[in-house]
Amino acid sequence: MNNSLVQRGVFSVLMLLASTLLSHSASAQNVADNIRPVGSVCLAGQACVGTVAGAMTEASVADAAEPALEAAAATVAEVAEVAEEATEAAAEPAADAAPMEVAAAASEFDAAGAYQMSCNACHGTGAAGAPMLGDAGAWEARMEKGMEALMSNVINGVGAMPARGICMTCSDDDLQAIVNYMLAQN
Numbered sequence: 001m002n003n004s005l006v007q008r009g010v011f012s013v014l015m016l017l018a019s020t021l022l023s024h025s026a027s028a029q030n031v032a033d034n035i036r037p038v039g040s041v042c043l044a045g046q047a048c049v050g051t052v053a054g055a056m057t058e059a060s061v062a063d064a065a066e067p068a069l070e071a072a073a074a075t076v077a078e079v080a081e082v083a084e085e086a087t088e089a090a091a092e093p094a095a096d097a098a099p100m101e102v103a104a105a106a107s108e109f110d111a112a113g114a115y116q117m118s119c120n121a122c123h124g125t126g127a128a129g130a131p132m133l134g135d136a137g138a139w140e141a142r143m144e145k146g147m148e149a150l151m152s153n154v155i156n157g158v159g160a161m162p163a164r165g166i167c168m169t170c171s172d173d174d175l176q177a178i179v180n181y182m183l184a185q186n
Helices: 002-035 058-091 099-107 111-123 136-143 147-156 172-184
Strands: none
Touching: 111 172, 136 147, 136 172, 147 172
């Protein structure tokens, strides 16, 4: 009876070990399935890679990547050269450049670009009742209250429009420039 109990214990341990090993190999297979490529990557002007899982060797991947690496290295070299030239040019201030012109150029605000980034989603489509760019009638109704009231709504938000029209980096003067841009489009 004691021998039978030992045999059952050994059998149970072996079964437990076998099931653990079996589940480990199954989970390893699942991990391999989860991380294998499922498609291919194709860039314009280059051959597609990864069309079959494991079809490319390390050497073929390196060969395929070589032109891209060379192009990237050339781009980095060009950028470094331009940066060096710009640094040298900045070190030698031009005698005819007035300090005010330089300051003005550095602080120019692109109202049209800011409109595209922060305002166009609503004012380009009329979403949530926003007056559309170019809709003179809608803008005239708002201008009847005056520019001060309009700017108060822009800065503080009104209705569905959030404060500052989501341009949180815009100063009040920048917001005024955007409003002027929008009004000029009518």
